[in-house]
Amino acid sequence: MGGGPVTDVSNADRTPAEARALFRDGLVTPTAGWSAGWTQANLLALPRDLAYDFLLFTQRNPKPCPVLDVLDAGQVSGPILDGDIRTDIPAYRVYVDGELTDETTDVTSWWRDDLVAFLIGCSFTFEAALLEQGVPVRHVEQGVNVPMYRTTRRCRDAGAITGPLVVSMRPMPATQVADAVRVTSRYPAVHGAPVHVGDPADLGIADLARPDYGDPVEVRPGEVPVFWACGVTPQAAVVESRPSLAIAHAPGHMLVTDARDSSYLV
Incomplete structure (x- = not known):
């Protein structure tokens, strides 16, 4: 992976679709300050046989793991994402048996039909x-x-x-x-x-x-x-729990969703 933080203030004005297109084309940058007003999310995808345990983990630990959405096994887009979670994040981490195995900008080659993707709120x-x-x-x-x-x-x-x-x-x-x-x-x-x-x-x-x-x-x-x-808590849990496969965003390199920040304001 390459690149560094993009400080051009116009990044705050980019739509989620524009931001995701740049990331899909290979731009690697932390996403703080991007697409102002649009919600960013952490990603963790796990095999279906662990999905219930992880969902229960999020319910028991709602401060670090507030769930915005859960996709069906194999699904790569959903109600808050008109895109592809395998390509539309600036950088990913892939864990095999709890070990960090790959850092990449595209996880299509790692994706499996049994993976359940959790989108978790981001500060x-x-x-x-x-x-x-x-x-x-x-x-x-x-x-x-x-x-x-x-x-x-x-x-x-x-x-x-x-x-x-x-x-x-x-x-x-x-x-x-x-x-x-x-x-x-x-x-x-x-x-x-x-x-x-x-x-x-x-x-x-x-x-x-x-x-x-x-x-x-x-x-x-x-x-x-x-x-x-912090929504990186699930990755620390992956390292300890050692699932056979886990796919996550690189810390600070978030999924820019199509949900509005205002929809989560109480």
């Missing part, structure tokens, strides 16, 4: 609302991928699926934390309010400058780190 959806309230979104400012961290908090197990909570982090002045909580709590379908504010050690995070996924961002004097449950 990128509420970032436009944060920006409208003057709350900084540092990874967008810096043109990098959002930093994400595996924590020592455990998700509730479901059948064969087990794993830790993964969080995303956005630093901000302490005076703006209440605004961030208020804004994001109105988006429960895309992770909702933060799960932790302040000391990363309370989550078992040793060094903010070394995220497990994504890129580090600047934490300025007087700012505190704010952590949200």
Whole structure:
């Protein structure tokens, strides 16, 4: 894979179909800030014999795994996607027996008719609302991928699926934390309010400058780190649970759907 973050502000104005066409043609970029007003989603596709266990996992862990849609086995498009989940994401990860086996821009060759695709809410959806309230979104400012961290908090197990909570982090002045909580709590379908504010050690995070996924961002004097449950949690569960095959988005490289952000606002 190649390429880097695209910082052209016009990317915010692209329709989902335009964005997906660029990704299908090979553009690799984190999708934060793309297609403003349109919902982005995490992807995890698993064999049908594990689909019930994973659906139960999402129900037991709704903060990191808020389900937007579940496609039938083998299906590659659906009500919130007039496209193809095998080609329309900027970058994918393929896991075999829990091991990261391939990173690619097209998973057509890996696709099987027994795979069930889960589309899971993404915190990128509420970032436009944060920006409208003057709350900084540092990874967008810096043109990098959002930093994400595996924590020592455990998700509730479901059948064969087990794993830790993964969080995303956005630093901000302490005076703006209440605004961030208020804004994001109105988006429960895309992770909702933060799960932790302040000391990363309370989550078992040793060094903010070394995220497990994504890129580090600047934490300025007087700012505190704010952590949200993250849709990369299912990939951490894949590594622990070791299904025979799993296909996911590359962290930060999301599926831009045809659903409106406003449809998930409460």
